Amino acid sequence: MADLATPTDFSLSASDCPLVQIEGWDGTLEKFEASLSQALGTPLPALVGETVCHADSLIVRVAPRRFWLISTGASQAPSPAVDPELGCLVPLGEGRVRFTMTGARVPKVLSACIVVDWHSPAAAPGRALHTSLHHVPVLFVRTGMIDCELIVPRSFATSLSDWIIEIAG
Incomplete structure (x- = not known):
C-alpha cells in the first residue's frame, strides 16, 4: 500500500484491489442468490448499497442482480463456483x-x-x-x-x- x-x-x-463481479441472469434471482449465499457461506446483502463482511472479503450489492466481492486481506479475491445457468463471475481486480x-x-x-x-x-x-x-x-x-x-x-x-x-x- x-x-x-x-x-x-x-x-x-x-x-x-482484488475483486470479482458476480451477476445473476434475469429470471434466476432467487436460485442465484441461494446458490451464491451457500457457496460463500454467508447471507448476501439484501439491498443495493448494503455490504456484508465475511472472512477476508467485503460483499457489496452494487445492482439488483450484481455483487462485488472485494478482498480485504488476501492477495486474491474469492472466486466461488457460479452455476452458468444462474449467472457468471468476472474478475475485475x-x-x-x-x-x-x-x-x-x-x-x-x-x-x-x-x-x-x-x-x-x-x-x-x-x-x-x-x-x-x-x-x-x-x-x-x-x-x-x-x-x-x-x-x-x-x-x-x-x-x-x-x-x-x-x-x-
Whole structure:
C-alpha cells in the first residue's frame, strides 16, 4: 500500500484491489442468490448499497442482480463456483485500485470530490454506492465514522489521487 498523503487529519493510501463481479441472469434471482449465499457461506446483502463482511472479503450489492466481492486481506479475491445457468463471475481486480482515506478531514475533502452526503443513511458506515470523481465512475464504501474507501479504475488512479491530494492541501 502506498501512502500518498498523510497529514495528521487526513490520510490517503492506494493499493491493489482484488475483486470479482458476480451477476445473476434475469429470471434466476432467487436460485442465484441461494446458490451464491451457500457457496460463500454467508447471507448476501439484501439491498443495493448494503455490504456484508465475511472472512477476508467485503460483499457489496452494487445492482439488483450484481455483487462485488472485494478482498480485504488476501492477495486474491474469492472466486466461488457460479452455476452458468444462474449467472457468471468476472474478475475485475486488474483494472481497479483501492484508495483508503482516514482522518477527521475526510468528509470535507470528499465534499469537494464526490456527490455523496456523508451524513445521509445511504452513506452510513457499512454502505456503498456508485458515484463519480472528476467525471470518473467510482465505488464509494464507507468503512467507519471518518474512514472510507474508493474503488477507482486503475487507468485513472494516479490523476485521481493527485487531484484528491491537491484538494486536501
